[in-house]
Amino acid sequence: xxxxxxxxxxxxxGRGLGRALVALLAEAGAREIVAGTRRPEAREALQALxxxxxPVQLDVTSDADVAAVAQMGTMDILINNAGxxxxxxxxxxxxxxxxxxxxxxxLGVLRLTRAIVPGMIAQGDxxxxxxxxxxxxxxxxxxxxxxxxxxxxxxxxxxxRAYLSEYNVRVITVMPTTIDTDMSSGADVPKMTKEFxxxxxxxxxxxxxxxxxxxxxxKSILDEFAKDPVGLEKMLMKYK
Numbered sequence: 001x002x003x004x005x006x007x008x009x010x011x012x013x014g015r016g017l018g019r020a021l022v023a024l025l026a027e028a029g030a031r032e033i034v035a036g037t038r039r040p041e042a043r044e045a046l047q048a049l050x051x052x053x054x055p056v057q058l059d060v061t062s063d064a065d066v067a068a069v070a071q072m073g074t075m076d077i078l079i080n081n082a083g084x085x086x087x088x089x090x091x092x093x094x095x096x097x098x099x100x101x102x103x104x105x106x107l108g109v110l111r112l113t114r115a116i117v118p119g120m121i122a123q124g125d126x127x128x129x130x131x132x133x134x135x136x137x138x139x140x141x142x143x144x145x146x147x148x149x150x151x152x153x154x155x156x157x158x159x160x161r162a163y164l165s166e167y168n169v170r171v172i173t174v175m176p177t178t179i180d181t182d183m184s185s186g187a188d189v190p191k192m193t194k195e196f197x198x199x200x201x202x203x204x205x206x207x208x209x210x211x212x213x214x215x216x217x218x219k220s221i222l223d224e225f226a227k228d229p230v231g232l233e234k235m236l237m238k239y240k
Contacts (some may be wrong), residue, residue, distance in 0.1 A: 001076075001077065001127050001170070001205055001206065001208055002206070003025060003028040003029065003030050003077070003202065003205065003206070004028060004029035004030070005029065005030070005031050006030050006031060006076040006077055007030070007031050007032045007034070007073075007074070007075050007076045007077075008025050008030050008032070008033050008034065008075065008076065008077040008078075008079065009033075009034045009036065009069065009075045009077070009078050009079065009116060010022055010025070010033060010034070010035055010036065010079045010081055011036045011058055011060050011079070011080055011081050011082035011108075011112060012036070012037070012060075012081040012082030012083060013033075013035035013036055013037050013042075013046060013055070013081065014035075014037030014038070014039050014042030014043070014045075014046065015042060015181070016179070016181030016194055017081060017131070017179055017181060017194045017197055017198060018035075018037075018081045018082070019042075019045075019046070019049075019194075020194040020195050020197070020198035021079060021081060021198045021201065021202075022035045022046060022049060022053055023049055023050075023198075024195075024198045024199060024202055025202070026049060026050035026052055026053055027050075028202060030052060031052065032052055032053075032054055033050075033052060033053045033054065034054050034056055034069065034072060034075065035053055035054065035055045035056065036055075036056050036057075036058025036060075036065075036069060036082070037055065037056075037057070037058060038057070038058070038059045042055070043055035043056070043057070056068075056069055056072070058082075060082045060104060060108030060109070060111060060112050061103045061104060061107070061108050061111075063111070066111050066112050066115045067115065069112075069115070069116075070115035070116060070119075073119065074119030074120065074122070074123055075116050075119060075120070075126070076120070076125065076126055076127070077126065077127045077128075077129065077205065078112070078113065078116045078117075078120075078126075078127070078128045078129065079129045079131070079201075080108075080109040080112060080113065080128065080129065080130045080131060080153075081131045082104055082108055082109075083104060083105050083131065083146075084097075084100050084101050084104040084105060084146075085101065085143050085146040086098060086100070086101055086143070086145055086146060087142060087143055088142075089144075089240070090144050090145050090148075093145070097145075098145045101145055101146055101149045102149055105146070105149035105150060105152075105153060106149050106152050106153055106156065109130060109153060109156070110156065113128055113160065116128075117164065117169065120164075120167070120169045121164070121167045121169060124167060124168050125168050125169070126167075126168070126169040126170070127169070127170045127171070127172070127205065127208070128157075128160060128164075128169065128170070128171045128172075129172055129173075129174065129201065129204075129205060130153055130154075130156075130157045130171070130172070130173040130174070131173075131174055131176075131201070132150040132151075132153050132154050132157075132173045132174065132175050133146075133147065133150045133175055133176060133177065133178075134175040134176065134177050134213055134214075134217070134218035134221045134222060135147040135150065135177070135221075135236075136150040136151045136153070136154040136173075136175060137151075137154075137175070137221070137222060137225050138221065138225050138229065138232050138233055138236060139151075139233070139236065140178075140236055140239055141236065141237060141239060141240040142239045142240050144240075153173065154173050154175075154211065157171050157172070157173040157211070158171075158173075170208055172204060172205070172208065172209060172210065172211060172212070173211045174200075174201050174204050174209075174211070174212055174214050175211065175212065175213045175214060175218055175222070176192060176197045176200070176201075176213075176214035176215055176218055177190070177191075177192065177214075177215060177217045177218045177221065178190065178191045178192070179191060179192055179193070179194050179197045180192065180193055180194060181194055190217060192214075192215050192217070196215065197214055197215070200214045200215060201214060
């Protein structure tokens with residue numbers, strides 16, 4: 001899908017990958033980038049990025065916030081980027097963190113998509129881009145419950161695709177490995193830059209790629225998963 005001239009909604013746009021996506025979308029000639037974030041100071045910074053950026057209050061766990069954004073009119077592309085990660089042993093880590101991961105990474109995506117997709121159906125065109133991880137396929141125990149929510153998101157995207165294909169609304173779930181952002185600051189693992197990840201995601205949008213890995217490491221993980229899933233799982237067990 002071409003980005004030039006399109007209206008794009010990005011959740012979790014205040015920092016990290018979301019902000020990098022907004023900057024690249026602006027450069028790519030999007031007509032308007034509706035940049036959703038929970039923090040007022042982030043909205044001020046986003047406003048300064050480009051004239052085609054419209055910062056808005058958006059907490060994907062809030063019915064009121066989501067409804068207000070949906071009332072802004074039809075979006076051509078929705079990028080479900082908002083995310084939260086807890087760290088540690090699923091059996092002993094904060095249960096509140098687990099609940100927040102589910103609320104943001106899965107239910108938040110579903111809530112926002114349900115609100116935005118009717119406009120895409122009405123115009124007979126659109127794209128939903130879900131940000132997951134290559135560890136949707138095989139778990140990285142350091143962020144085990146986060147990976148579990150992204151596995152659920154990958155599966156949800158497949159269901160969305162089945163129901164939306166007849167309306168020319170495409171659904172892709174992109175799968176990077178760890179991105180160097182505030183969210184991953186506690187993870188001692190290889191990381192890609194947010195700028196690289198954002199550029200690869202825009203390329204996937206252009207190509208309308210089917211649930212693509214993002215970056216060479218992600219491709220390697222998915223290749224290894226296809227060849228030796230047990231061996232790969234055992235290798236990743238050291239990251240905890």
